[in-house]
Amino acid sequence: MRMGTRWDSGAEPPASVPALLHEQIAAVDATVTLSGVQPKPRWTLTWLEGRPVAELETGAVVRQDRDGQVVVGHVDALED
Structure with a gap:
């Protein structure tokens, strides 16, 4: 089992977040910084079927798909 983690938007991702x-x-x-959102939303790293999924509280998602590619989208619009 892999453990997830949380960190603030704009901060260096923890070592457990895959490079x-x-x-x-x-x-x-960078888009959050430009929008001036305060307080900064937080990222949450989880693992789905052994692949990393980083989700920002705004609904933005950065994840690795089945083919090993990095996919960026919104939680409501992503499919694998």
Whole structure:
């Protein structure tokens, strides 16, 4: 079993967040910074079928799909 974690938008992702997600997490964080949302929303890392899923409280999701690709979207619109 893998444990998830939480961190603030704009902060460095914890070591448990796979490096392959970092670039897209930073891209989503940049949009939050530009929007001036306060307080900063938090990310939650979970694992679905062994693949990482990072979800921001705004509904933005950065995850690894079945093919190993990083997918960015919204929680209401993503399908695997």
